[in-house]
Amino acid sequence: MTRSFQVSLYRAAHGRTGDKGNRSNISVIAWHPALWDTLVEQLTEDAVARQFAHRRPSKVTRHLLPQLRSMNFVLDEVLDGGVNDSLNLDSHGKALSFLLMDMPIHVTPELAVHLVGSDTAD
């Protein structure tokens, strides 16, 4: 077993937030197919719910699209009411993809070649 190391999710994947009402969806798209299994293993519904704990999502649902090496997270009631009621400057929650992309994940050394950027660049 090789020793894994920690990186931020944005080095392994990218994504975008969409909103409808009080619900947010955030895509996670692997930069490389070799990273897919690691993402599936670590980006669980529970792990994402923890990352968004202060936004109190009532439910987090993960949809996998293996042929696109992509997954889609749906977070219910995470927008403080959304554009109708939220007091947030970003009432759509458009910035939330970067909260998800900030999550730490662990990758094995042989996957390092498939990561983008570096952790010192943020």
Place this chain on the structure above:
Amino acid sequence: MNTDPILRVGCAAGFSGDRTDAALPVVKALVASGGPAVLIFETLAERTLALAQLARRSDPEAGYEPLLDELLRPVLGLCLQHGVRIVSNFGAANPTGAARAIAALATQLGLRMPRIAVVGGDDLSGVSQRPLLASAIGSEVHALKIVSANAYLGAEAIADALLAGAEIVVCGRVADPSLTVGPALAHFGWARDDWDRLARATMAGHLLECGTQVSGGYYADPGYKDIPGLANLGYPIAEIDADGDCVITKPPGTGGRIDEHTVKEQLLYEVHDPAAYLTPDVVADISQATVQQLGADRVQLRGVRGHARPASLKVNVCHENGWLAEGEISYAGPRAEARARLAAGVLRERLHGLGPLRVDLIGVSSVLADDAGRSLAAQEAGSARDVRLRVALNHPERRAAERLGREVTALYTCGPAGGGGVRTALRPRLGTVSCLVPREHIADGFRFIDPDREGATA
């Protein structure tokens, strides 16, 4: 009716407020292709229609896309000359008014008069529609001060208008992908229950409907996702084949990039269950879809499947929803964060009892945080040297909401040292209630506009 295997659909706007110089390169590329082509503008977000209804209340001739003239003027002549048809929801709350404005623009530019069709049936804001809304929402609908109520129409009326010879189709609320499905349905003559093909065209429309979000816009992240030419992005064109599969591309010589990653981000944008993307036309299923780069700025989408369309149409009801009050003030230099936090405490005390107050320390913690302040409370006070304090609250009464602005302004003399740059804003809020209405209750259809006969208040 047409044997050309490819229909090109170019999109020159992804929302009301998009760049208005987008269309010309798209139309030039469509013309250069030589084949059948349609130009679409998507200009209606969820709440744009309510704002348009408010505009129409104060001016019966208003209520359509305010930038209609800027969007169309550069390309109307070229489109008419080369048979590029135009389909858009820029009619908003007043499609007939938009059609008249287009006719007037054609006259002003010395062009021949285009055949303009208006799609209607989406507007359910009239008093006569109230029982229908009550049956869908419940009796609480009678307590709402309704600003707008619109059903999301599908592609059929658009297709029918095009088949009847319309050169320009002006819609109010239609589902965004239907702007693309309508032209495809008319061009290829698909059966209206050919769910697989309708679903493929729907996802082509989905990739187009946010403009440059598929071609590098809203994607760039320096060092990670570098995109050339963000100041001159190319708007997307879908090349749709007879099976509904598509290749997404953009005009030559424009900025941006289309690759598998930009397409995947937009493919999943605002999708919930990828196996059931609901539209009025079809339930699209992208769970088996694939994207493949065919060349520079050319990506193919395949493998989309479709299931029978929903029996009901989604209706959005927008209503008056009190007031949003906001105020900001900046602190900079030594102990800026401490002074901003002190000011926040003062405002909490002064506005106590008025309603939940949101506090942002812009530069320390803002848009990722929650309204209740859990996130900010959990964060230790730091030593940021450039902080903009923002406070916000909702209140049903205007007079009460106005207090927030006054208290923020009073920080000039009563608050911590060195606060500057106060800005306050007070805005009416709109609430939205969504419901489902059986489609047989919605009478959608199109009619042609005769610019010589239309009365000014038709």
